[in-house]
Amino acid sequence: MLIVLSCLLFPAGAFAETASGNQVNINTASEEELQTVPGIGKVLSKRIVEFRDEHGPFRKVEDIMKVRGIGEKSFEKIRPYLSVGKAK
DSSP states (O other): OHHHHHHHHSOTTTOOOOTTSSOEETTTOOHHHHTTSTTOOHHHHHHHHHHHHHHOOOSSGGGGGGSTTOOHHHHHHHGGGEEOOOOO
8 A cells, every 4th residue: 555655646766765765785785685676576686696796896876787688768767776885
């Protein structure tokens, strides 16, 4: 019910919190943590972690578009939920 009300009260993109209420650090998040971001499922979260493991940490949030399956349109939808910080 709360989710439905949130969707009605807040315009798209204005509610930039994951299910946990925080942004997800794409350099430290597990596949499960990445899946709390609306629009990132099992396949995409696995690709993000594999890309990070192969290429090192993301320097900026926009670098996530280097992951196969994340283009400009999908990036704009998930961007508010993501952050970048120091890698583990």
